Amino acid sequence: MGKIRAIITGVGGYVPDYVLNNEELSRMVETNDEWIMTRVGIKERRILTEEGLGTSYMARKAAKMVIAKTGVDPDSIDALMLATSSADYKFPSTASIVLGKIGLKNAFAFDFWGACCGFLYALDNAACMIESGRYKKVIVIGADKMSSMVDYTDRATCPLFGDGAGAVLVEATEEEDVGYMDSYFRTDGKGLPFLHMKAGGSVCPPSHFTVDHRLHYLYQEGRTVFRYAVTNMSDDCALIAERNGLNKDNITWVIPHQANMRIIEAVAKRLELPLEQVMVNIEHYGNTSAGTIPLALWDYESRLRKGDNIIMTAFGAGFVHGASYLKWAYDGSQAAAPRK
DSSP states (O other): OOOOOOEEEEEEEEEOOOEEEEEHHTTSSSSHHHHHHTTOOEEEEEESSTOOOOOOOOOHHHHHHHHHHOOOOOOOOEEEEEEEESSSSSSSSSHHHHHHHHHSSSSSEEOOOOOOGHHHHHHHHHHHHHHTTSSSSEEEEEEGGGSSSSTTTTTTTTBBBBBEEEEEEEEEOOSSSEEEEEEEEEEOOOTTTEEEHHHHSSSSSSOHHHHTTOOEEEOOHHHHHHHHHHHHHHHHHHHHHHHHTTTTTTOOOOEOOOSSSHHHHHHHHHHOOOGGGOOHHHHOOOOHHHGHHHHHHHHHHHGOOOOOOOOOOOOOTEEEEEEEEOOSSSSSGGSSOOOO
């Protein structure tokens, strides 16, 4: 028996129908298209506006798509992981809600809280589970309803975020030249003052005071976060490339977390890659937190080829950061591609 590797065998995604563009946003808060595009590169973002729908709705849409596209038997799925920072409820886990909605009868499920790095952290854990030999099929989802925590009176943060979900099916293979190859992750613990939600947790539970003082919205000190993100995402990609013999000549794609176009450009520059080899969809979706990397895979799937060398990298609240390297396992142009 050969070494077991973990491979992605299918990708699904979902974004809401409602498009909040910069023109409409400029009527809600003092901003404009030029200001937003120059600073972050976002033209529009998708928003889940229907009452009573949360992150689990988008996550199950993405999961159902990847199940349909791959033709996998739902009863053969061993586990479901959902990376999110916008859980439907404090408990139960949003993953358990998704599992119930899509009818997985032989799987366990749990949420993965890794902020904007959540999808990469969850994917790494799924790969380890597969490589252990105890599990054969795992669904990994990155999904966030960021609009649920955005203050639409704050011009510094409200243009940045959107809603969406992406999902992948991770399976076992003994094929040597494809699969999940390496990862590097770190949490430095310095990020609390710079990116957080002030109320709603056990330190500061909800109260009339916290609601009246608008403490249940995302708070970010943008310049500090930007500086750390550029440094860590670039360094992490360089480290992964160096220890795996990767360079500008053999890296096929880089998939960076879609937080800011200037961060994306800095990562590409560090690797000496043209933007044509960087997956970018921030202009249309904004920052969907844990959803950005799987949504990029969904958008670019048809352009992926078996054996492609891919580096993925992200940075988020905590601070958390890291990068992963995988060799793509199938010809994406041959995959069925329903978009809804």
